Amino acid sequence: MPEPRIAWVSGQMSFALPEFGEAVQGKGHPLALISGTIIETSPCGNRWRNGLVFKLAVIGFANRWPTSAPCLFTKGQSMDHLTFLAEHRQITRRFFIRAGVVTGLVPLEDLRKVEAAAKPNQSIKQAKHPKAGALPDPYFTKQDDFRDVSRGDPLPHSLSEEKKREVGLTRETWRLEVLSDANNPANIDKPLTKADNSALDFASLLKLGEKQSVRFPKVMTCLNIGCPLGMGLWEGVPLREIVQLAKPKENLRRVFYHGYHNNDPKQVFRSSLSIGRVWEDPFDLPPVILCYKLNGELLASERGGPVRIVVPEDYGFKSVKWLSHLYLTNLASANDTYAEQGNDVESPMKTFAATLSLPREVKAGEKIAATGYAQVGIAGLAKVQVSIESDELPRQGDDPHFTKAKWVDAQLLKSPVNWSSLPGGKIPANTHGFDARGNPKTWPMRLTNAHWGAILPGLPKGKYTFRCRTIDEKGHAQPGPRPFRNSGHSKIESMVVIVKG
Template sequence: MKAASPKTLSRREFLRTTSAGAAAALTGELVGRARAQDIPAAVARPAPHPLLTLADDFQDVSRGKPKPFTLTGEALVNARLTPETWRLEIVADPFTDEHVKEPATLGKQFTLADGTALDLPALEELGKKHRVRFLKAMQCLNIAAPLGQGLWEGVPLREVLRLCGPMRNARRIYYWGFHNEDPQQMFQSSLSYTQAMETPPGELPAFLAYRLNGEPIPLKRGGPVRLIVPWAHGFKSIKWLQYLAVTNDFKANDTYANQNNDPESHLKTAAYIDQAPEKYPAGSPVFVSGLAISGLSGLKRVEYWLRRVEPGAAPVVQDDETYRTGPWAECELEAPPEDWSRVLPPGTAAKEVLGFDSATGRPTTWPLHYSMISWLTTLRDLKPGKFEFRARAVDLNDFPQPEPRPIQKAGKNPVEVFRFEVV
């Protein structure tokens, strides 16, 4: 059974007129058990999900024993996890390996030992000239549910690295955060030099974030500073960032790679189904809603397949051929807001956010790349019986979920199913 979604994924008010029973979260071919008291008298059309998840409402997948955000007092200060004590070291090839024949070099390193490690005021000062802001959905490679979506703000990684002057023999940027001074708890990731330094026009850069939804990033969300990699799953967006290491090593150092995952996996275009009652009265419309993430390949549409389950019917075989021949119909996608000032934090103009036209303040694409929006469909005139509702996203290449990457190593991407009954 899928873990409970973050609050922003269940904050719709479509259960306002239902009875008190809460439906179980649904994922893939797993569903909750129906209960008689879950039959609503009527169900209101759901409103879209909020486009910004409150900082406290993100689903938490933090690591560590203890988890860094639980530190207090002197332990928090010693960990350099307060705005006043946070420091970032930037060094060249701190590791030795037999295949690194010519180590990377930097014109200038930033270290704690010589008192030059970058502090938060210096990073924010850099942000006055190079600040970036954009809307990004967070999604874990191994969890089939979005974690939340925020407006992240900070400084491109390339601008921070440029502080180091000339770089030689640089092939990758290794980075990691606070890990309780325990090597076994280190959680790290990496980008190629090209990914860090070169951003194609219209694309979003990897960057060091220090604000979320217009406020300092809370400790629980990885503050004071975390790395954000827009196109990637969450394991690339390291929390509690404290170390950057420029290396001539060609290998990824990602913790997730050591756990049999693809360290270069990209955020997938995918649809997810909201929690909902499992029984409905005959004659009542059935609203089914959810979220869709626009991954690397963008989002073209969300579509559904409604199947009446007759007694003794064979289950649907979960394979590409079955999905290709299913009678899919298109869902309604959330439209972009007319007034973004009601969505974005106070003082944030849409024209200053990447992905928006700098003159009109309107999104240049919709959905925005690497963001998520709501979808909805209304099922009417259903006769009593049992039903299965499947939803999938289709990207701009016309690849329907779970194509083209349905393997676990590149991230979970199941076609979710919602089973319900009309009585």
């Protein structure tokens, strides 16, 4: 078993329960409720990078990290998202105490002896804590805590400030060209170009935003990773407003776009949208935007600033960072970089569940507490269900999606009351999906995260497999209705629980 590691925040030891948000931060000799060993997985699933995390946790935590696990602090950054909402704290405490996993009260000072093991691993420059996009608090992930999967050699956000100014990656020097595709030209009257000094600059974009800006919540997820990179409140100007500046006339079927790519054609990362999606927002979706703010703050370079595209319903590959060029085209089909790599580029976000905590071992007869999150895709989320089966029972025929398992409903957590990570802890007025008082119009909200918990009855001695799944608003059970991997992660997660006599 690896040695334990403790996280420090602002010079204080921080003990937190990522399962649902139990945190204790303080000085002196506070007490923490400590559970038995819990196994925690990466929110991408329990196989991603072998990302198993062993911990002692209920109101505090002492992480046990394999050196290969992706749960890393980088560049000495503290993990501010380990301070959790009070309502989640109460729900978590109730879950674990009811489940009987609390084994005692341990002074936090006694755990400081292992602080030396808490040195951050500096070997992975891009890694962020993988729970950043899945934790219940802050519900909106702080910009510094997003996981980074940026492309580029070197990474554009790693360039010096002088180089960023030179290539247009600062707010003062950013320019966006809007052009007709030379190979499949659309008929436009007024292309926006650097050559004639008509390219859109940042100040002009903000000016448009004074009347045209929109903001909406969205979880940013990579198609090929599956786990959340971060949950944000994104703000910007609808893409259609920028397209209109070029005065298109006819032969316009798609828009494709790319960002800064180190002036190397081999590094171009391109995505595209149908012009119909640019013009209209079907099914009450927010518009596609040129984003310049995240959680009320100007977009950081690492998050794709000064300006990036954000497509509400799609995976992250559509939301290109460091936007520099828009092309209006008569091309009939997608020309996305991801399409050339075998991915389904017309697949909106899926609904699926993953486990954040589960006891690795329990005593016979002890209740079993499990917690996790669900990505709420385009189909919405009706419920999360869990199942635990003895490995001694034979599988019933050909049932790859476990439809014949005994599933029971988990409990979905309510929406936060205090939206930490936002200015004042409040939702700004006129935010898509929220009412005038800043409350969600529906919950769970589509295109975001939800959190769940379940307490399972005690079991006799043996080896068991735990699973979780979602049921969407159309009644489709995960991994349906789109089970294929190249259209996004939706595989049902399986985890082993040992019940000792």
